[in-house]
Amino acid sequence: MKERVLITGASGFVGFHLVEAAKSAGLEVHAAVRKSSSISQIEHAVDKFVYLDYEDHEGLISVLEENQYQYVIHAAAMTRAKEEKDLIRVNRDYTLKFFSAIFDADIPLKRVTFVSSLAAVGPIAIQDGLISERTAYRPVTAYGRSKREIELVLKDRFADKPITIIRPTAVYGPREKDIFILFKTLNSGVDAYIGRKPQQLSFIYVDDLAKVILHSCLVTHAQFKVYNISDGNIYSRYEMADIFKKTLNKRAIRVHIPFFVIKKIAHLFEWAYKRSPNIPVLYPERLNELTAANWGCDVSAARRELGFDPKFDLVTGLTETLMWYKENRWL
Numbered sequence: 001m002k003e004r005v006l007i008t009g010a011s012g013f014v015g016f017h018l019v020e021a022a023k024s025a026g027l028e029v030h031a032a033v034r035k036s037s038s039i040s041q042i043e044h045a046v047d048k049f050v051y052l053d054y055e056d057h058e059g060l061i062s063v064l065e066e067n068q069y070q071y072v073i074h075a076a077a078m079t080r081a082k083e084e085k086d087l088i089r090v091n092r093d094y095t096l097k098f099f100s101a102i103f104d105a106d107i108p109l110k111r112v113t114f115v116s117s118l119a120a121v122g123p124i125a126i127q128d129g130l131i132s133e134r135t136a137y138r139p140v141t142a143y144g145r146s147k148r149e150i151e152l153v154l155k156d157r158f159a160d161k162p163i164t165i166i167r168p169t170a171v172y173g174p175r176e177k178d179i180f181i182l183f184k185t186l187n188s189g190v191d192a193y194i195g196r197k198p199q200q201l202s203f204i205y206v207d208d209l210a211k212v213i214l215h216s217c218l219v220t221h222a223q224f225k226v227y228n229i230s231d232g233n234i235y236s237r238y239e240m241a242d243i244f245k246k247t248l249n250k251r252a253i254r255v256h257i258p259f260f261v262i263k264k265i266a267h268l269f270e271w272a273y274k275r276s277p278n279i280p281v282l283y284p285e286r287l288n289e290l291t292a293a294n295w296g297c298d299v300s301a302a303r304r305e306l307g308f309d310p311k312f313d314l315v316t317g318l319t320e321t322l323m324w325y326k327e328n329r330w331l
Contacts, residue, residue, distance in 0.1 A: 002026060002027060002028040003027055003028065003070040003071065004027065004028040004030060004067060004068065004069050004070055004071070005022050005027045005028070005029060005030065005069065005070070005071040005072070005073060005214075005217065006030045006031075006032060006050070006064075006067065006069045006071070006072045006073070007019055007022065007029065007030070007031055007032065007073045007075060008032040008052065008072075008073070008074045008075055008076035008098075009032070009074075009075035009076030009077065009115075010031030010032060010033050010042060010046070010075070011031070011033045011034075011037040011038060011039055011041075011042060012075065012076075013171070013173075013175050013176050013177070013206070014075055014115065014168075014171060014206060014209065014210065014213075015031075015042075015075050015076075016041060016042055016175060017173070017206045017207060017209070017210035018073060018075060018210045018213060018214065019031060019042045019045045019046060020042075020045055020210070021207075021210040021211055021213075021214045022045075022073075022214055023045040023046075025214060025218075027071070028047045028048075029045060029046050029047050029048075030046070030047060030048045030049070030050055030067060030069070031046040031048075031049050031050070032049075032050050032051070032052050032076065033049060033051070034051070035051055048067070050063055050067070052098070054094035054097050054098055055094075055097070057097065057100065057101055057104075060097070060098060060101035060102075060105075061101050061104055061105045064101060064102060064105035064107050065105050065106055065107060067107075068107050068108060069107055069108075069109065070107075070108055070109065070110045071109075071110060071111055071112070071113075071217040071218070072102055072109070072111075072112040072113070072217075073112070073113045073115070073213060073214070073217060074095060074098060074099075074112065074113070074114045074115065075115040075213070077090070077091055077115070077117075077147075078090040078091055078143075078146075079143055080143065080279045081142070081279070082279060084142040084145070084146070087142050087143055087145075087146040088145075088146050088149060090146075091143075091146035091147060091149075091150055092146055092149040092150040092153060095114065095150045095154075096150065096153055096154070096157070099112070099114075099154060099157075099158060099163075100157075103158065103161055109162070110162065110217070111162040111163070111164060111216075111217045111218075112161075112162065112163055112164075112217075113163075113164045113165075113166060113213055113216045113217045114150075114154065114163065114164070114165050114166070115166050115168070115213060116147045116150070116151055116165050116166065116167045117143070117144065117147045117167055117168060118131065118167045118168065118169045118202075118228060118229075118230075118295065118297060119139055119140075119141060119143055119144035119147055119289065120137065120139055120144055120147035120148040120151055120167060121135050121136075121137055121138070121139065121144075121148075121167065121228075122137065122138040122139040122140050122144055122292075123138075123140065123289070123292030123293060123294055123295050124138075124293075124294050124296075125293055125294060126198070126200055126293050126294045128294065129296070129298075130234075130296045130297060130298040131228060131294075131295070131296060131297050131298060132228065132298040132301075133226050133227065133228055133298075133301055137151075137152075140285075140288035140289060140292065141285050141286065141288055141289055142285060144289075151165060151226070154224075155224065158224065159223070159224045160223055160224070161223060161224065162223055162224075163223070163224050163225070164216040164217070164221075164225050164226075164227070165225070165226040165227070166209075166212065166213050166216055166227055166229055167226065167227065167228045167229060168204050168209050168229045168230070169202040169203060169204055169228075169229065169230040169295055169297050170201070170202065170203050170204070170295070171203075171204055171205075171206055171209055172203055172204075172205065172206065172317065172318065172321055173205050173206030173207065173317065173320075173321050174206070174320070174321055174324035174325070174328075175324075176206065176321070178281075179240075180325070180330065181281060182240065182241075183244060183322070183325065183331060184331070186241055186244050186245070186250065186252050187248075187250065187331050188252075189250075189251065189252050189253060190252055190253060190255065191241045191245075191252035191253060191254040191255065192254075192255050192256075192257060193237060193238075193254070193255070193256050193257070194256075194257055194259055194262045194287070194290060194291050195256060195257075195258065195259045195291065196256050197291070197293065198236070198237070198293070199236070199237040199291075199292070199293055199294070199295075200234050200235070200236070200293065200294045200295065200296045201234070201235045201236070201237060201239075201240075201295050201296075202230035202231070202233070202234060202235065202295050202296055202297040203230060203231060203235065203240075203314055203317075204229055204230050204231050204310070205231065205310070205311075205312035205316075205317030205320075205321075207311070207312065207317075208231065208310040208311055208312055208317075209229060212227075212229055212302065212306060212308050212310075215306055215307070215308075216306055219306055219307070221305055221306070225305070227299075227301055227302040227305070227306065227308075228297050228298060228299055228301070228302065229297070229299060229302055229308070230297035230299055231310045231312060231313050231314065231317070232297075232299050232303075232310060233313055233314065234296045235314055238254075239314060240314065240318065241254075243314060243315055243318045243319070244318070244322065247318065247319050247322050247323075248322060248326070248331070259287075259291065262282075262287065263284065263287060265282065266280075266282050266283050266284045266286065266287055267284055269281075269282050269283055270283050270284060
């Protein structure tokens with residue numbers, strides 16, 4: 001009989017690739033989605049859809065016990081919100097309620113993996129080297145703070161449980177929509193940067209991320225573990241644009257916009273969207289991430305303990321991504 005995995009956030013960008021990876025690994029895949037979610041792209045790889053109410057402890061236990069999961073991957077999250085309290089409610093409180101139900105349920109659980117973010121730790125100075133699992137928390141956004149909060153709570157409440165926390169850096173790949181905005185700008189002929197200060201960046205191709213998340217469930221290792229994940233390389237702020245231009249044979253004018261100008265624009269966007277249910281792509285706090293000096297990431301623990309061996313660097317991963325965008329007429 002196949003082992004069974006429950007994947008939350010399955011209709012999202014990373015969730016799509018997780019579902020594909022789990023199906024390819026021979027698992028029976030159950031996907032937790034909202035009833036309003038579009039599921040057409042993952043239906044072929046999902047054996048059963050489930051709907052979770054994170055406010056209903058007994059209801060969560062009932063779903064878990066009915067389906068007897070060996071593995072759970074919690075990838076659902078809120079990445080942006082008008083108010084920080086909403087991010088805390090979803091990313092901290094709902095996750096805590098879900099994990100409490102998991103460990104209260106009578107199921108043959110082997111491991112649960114929680115998809116956090118390098119934003120929980122935050123960037124560091126270039127002279128400080130690389131972000132490791134021992135780096136002190138200094139998140140610079142509300143999203144990062146919400147992820148820090150749940151990491152701390154999980155460690156406090158469930159340090160003796162089979163939990164793995166995966167902290168990916170910036171994730172890119174087919175179907176991704178945030179970094180894609182950069183590609184649209186480059187495609188229009190503009191290669192824009194905020195200020196002129198050097199930056200060290202890190203990335204992870206979504207296929208490599210999905211595989212290490214899944215593997216972190218299947219491998220036998222210590223009870224409570226945390227791993228930073230990138231492709232293991234450090235990139236300058238210009239490399240993604242340079243690869244784009246070379247791959248698609250495009251020209252783009254490189255411009256450096258002063259920080260104070262972008263900051264005013266971000267505040268203007270924030271004001272313009274004040275009464276809108278939507279959230280702008282650029283807002284004041286986002287600048288803390290976009291202009292940070294160093295997102296370089298130490299992945300030696302994942303290599304050593306999970307056998308993590310990313311197959312894609314930025315050149316190979318971005319080439320595949322850009323070809324997908326072009327073939328599917330996103331670009």
